[in-house]
Amino acid sequence: MTFSHPSFGALDPDRIIIFDTTLRDGEQSPGFSMNLTEKLRMAEALAELGVDVLEAGFPIASPGDFESVESIARTIKGPVICGLARTGGRDDIARAGEAIRPAERRRIHNFISTSPLHMKYKLRMEPETVLQAVIDGNTLARDYTDDVEWSAEDGSRTDPDFLCRCVEVAIKAGATTINIPDTVGYALPEDIARIFTMLRERVPGAEKVIFSAHNHNDLGLAVANTIAAIRAGVRQVECTINGIGERAGNAALEEIVMAIRTRHDALAWHSGIETPKILRTSKLLSTITGFDVQPNKAIVGRNAFAHESGIHQDGVLKNAATYEIMTPESVGWTKSSLVMGKHSGRAAFRDKLRALGYGEIGDNQLNDAFRRFKDLADRKKVVYDDDLVALVDDEVMRGHDRIRFLSLDVHTGSKAKPRAELELEIDGAAQSAVATGDGPVDATFNAIRDLFAHDAVLRLYSVGAVTEGTDAQARVTVRLEENGKMVDGQGADTDTIVASARAYVHALNKLLVKRARTEPKALSA
Ligand code: KIV
Ligand code: ZN
Numbered sequence: 001m002t003f004s005h006p007s008f009g010a011l012d013p014d015r016i017i018i019f020d021t022t023l024r025d026g027e028q029s030p031g032f033s034m035n036l037t038e039k040l041r042m043a044e045a046l047a048e049l050g051v052d053v054l055e056a057g058f059p060i061a062s063p064g065d066f067e068s069v070e071s072i073a074r075t076i077k078g079p080v081i082c083g084l085a086r087t088g089g090r091d092d093i094a095r096a097g098e099a100i101r102p103a104e105r106r107r108i109h110n111f112i113s114t115s116p117l118h119m120k121y122k123l124r125m126e127p128e129t130v131l132q133a134v135i136d137g138n139t140l141a142r143d144y145t146d147d148v149e150w151s152a153e154d155g156s157r158t159d160p161d162f163l164c165r166c167v168e169v170a171i172k173a174g175a176t177t178i179n180i181p182d183t184v185g186y187a188l189p190e191d192i193a194r195i196f197t198m199l200r201e202r203v204p205g206a207e208k209v210i211f212s213a214h215n216h217n218d219l220g221l222a223v224a225n226t227i228a229a230i231r232a233g234v235r236q237v238e239c240t241i242n243g244i245g246e247r248a249g250n251a252a253l254e255e256i257v258m259a260i261r262t263r264h265d266a267l268a269w270h271s272g273i274e275t276p277k278i279l280r281t282s283k284l285l286s287t288i289t290g291f292d293v294q295p296n297k298a299i300v301g302r303n304a305f306a307h308e309s310g311i312h313q314d315g316v317l318k319n320a321a322t323y324e325i326m327t328p329e330s331v332g333w334t335k336s337s338l339v340m341g342k343h344s345g346r347a348a349f350r351d352k353l354r355a356l357g358y359g360e361i362g363d364n365q366l367n368d369a370f371r372r373f374k375d376l377a378d379r380k381k382v383v384y385d386d387d388l389v390a391l392v393d394d395e396v397m398r399g400h401d402r403i404r405f406l407s408l409d410v411h412t413g414s415k416a417k418p419r420a421e422l423e424l425e426i427d428g429a430a431q432s433a434v435a436t437g438d439g440p441v442d443a444t445f446n447a448i449r450d451l452f453a454h455d456a457v458l459r460l461y462s463v464g465a466v467t468e469g470t471d472a473q474a475r476v477t478v479r480l481e482e483n484g485k486m487v488d489g490q491g492a493d494t495d496t497i498v499a500s501a502r503a504y505v506h507a508l509n510k511l512l513v514k515r516a517r518t519e520p521k522a523l524s525a
Contacts, residue, residue, distance in 0.1 A: 005210060006146035006176055007080045007105045008052070016260065016271045017236040019212065020051040020253060022285065024058060024084055026244035031291065031479070031486045035513045037400045038288045039068045040075065045281045047078040050272045053107060054079040059099035060092040066099050073103035080105040080147060087112035087137035087150070097144030108141040111151035114158040114166050127162055134166050138173035148175045151214065155180035156187040156195060163195070164202050171205040177236060178209050182225060185218025185248060189228035196232035212236035215251045217243060222251035227259060230269060241285045242293050242300065254278045254299040254331065262326045279332030287393040290477055290488030290506070292464070299331050342377035346370055356385060358392060379494045380471045387473055390466045390492040394502065401509040402427055403452060405502050412440040422447035422501065440497050448504050456480040456511055461500070466492055478503040480511055487511050
């Protein structure tokens with residue numbers, strides 16, 4: 001059977017639509033908020049990766065959310081751009097409609113809870129009122145776009161008969177995609193299969209829409225549940241890079257895509273994802289959010305293709321297929337290569353950045369990044385692609401920051417009390433401070449606090465290396481907490497203390513973005 005869809009037209013029945021919600025469900029989880037520049041950079045990377053639908057945010061949630069959805073709709077070409085709205089909120093749907101208007105292809109995704117528990121305690125609404133809201137919300141959404149998705153929040157814990165009635169009226173009112181989320185990550189694969197099989201068999205009009213799965217990972221089953229949904233006839237899967245998302249996260253895009261690609265013998269579907277770009281996109285997200293994936297994370301973890309035991313290494317050397325079910329190259333792992341030396345010019349530097357996927361860097365950012373590259377090449381014998389990526393991501397992402405690192409001089413040793421002389425640019429004006437501390441990092445952080453007073457508490461400080469060797473760049477993560485809000489910042493430099501200062505400043509900038517956003521509980525989806 002061939003589907004005809006307002007955004008995709010006649011769809012190949014074996015094609016799985018990849019709906020990415022990294023910038024919505026992913027971004028709304030604690031510590032993962034991004035500013036506009038970061039969201040645009042991430043959206044560009046997701047478009048290059050080949051996602052079909054990009055859920056850019058929840059426009060009614062705050063003016064900042066509206067602005068980022070609208071900017072993504074205006075600038076990002078390729079995917080359908082989607083904005084989230086509550087089914088019951090006329091203003092929600094109008095805001096989402098306005099925000100996505102500039103996009104070539106646009107979708108409104110409206111949702112309302114349908115489980116007894118959510119209707120009674122969260123919505124305080126009777127089932128019949130919810131049913132009417134589904135009709136009204138989807139009818140209204142169709143005034144803004146022909147591509148309308150409706151989600152039954154907590155769908156996996158919804159009474160089957162009521163779910164069928166809701167889906168039926170949503171389709172009649174104009175929804176073209178029906179999403180059944182396992183909002184709390186409670187379902188088992190057989191539950192998911194049963195729900196979709198039932199809906200496709202029982203609901204009149206089911207053959208005219210695309211069914212979609214949205215699984216959370218509270219029991220570690222999000223990807224397994226998504227595969228079960230595909231087997232039960234779902235043709236859209238909602239997922240995030242690195243599996244980020246509310247609580248334990250969402251189904252990981254890279255895992256779903258590589259499961260159907262690697263096990264094509266059992267899963268005869270395909271996606272439009274350019275898999276060699278997966279790792280690059282995963283790393284970009286880690287740089288932006290400050291959260292690295294765990295080393296053993298499937299596909300993108302640092303150990304995903306590492307072979308430690310002698311027996312395994314021997315096998316891989318003889319024939320990689322002995323212990324590798326997919327090639328590292330197929331998801332973007334390559335050996336770090338020497339990029340350039342200190343004599344390389346600006347044009348070669350720009351070419352290299354293009355090759356690494358940085359097409360749209362502005363001249364000012366390029367100049368700043370080039371200056372930092374020259375400085376790095378002076379201090380470090382070998383500059384690898386990974387060094388360059390760390391440095392450029394650091395520079396590009398900081399374009400709109402209120403606080404910028406300028407310079408740092410630290411005096412430390414076993415005799416005198418460590419002392420830091422720090423220069424920051426705050427709202428465009430250079431300012432400096434001198435502070436002492438219990439160690440060089442403490443002195444540096446005290447200097448930052450002198451220059452920009454704040455109450456945030458340091459919750460985590462960790463140091464890793466971008467590449468190998470004693471001259472490797474340090475990558476520092478700093479976690480700050482203010483009024484229960486947590487942010488992580490990252491910084492990279494050959495000098496660990498400079499990397500620490502950059503990471504702290506990054507975290508502070510993220511905190512400022514968070515403070516500016518209104519995030520009432522009721523508005524988080
Ligand atoms: O998990 C969920 O139910 C959601 C909906 C808004 C789709 O994120
Ligand atoms: Zn969700």
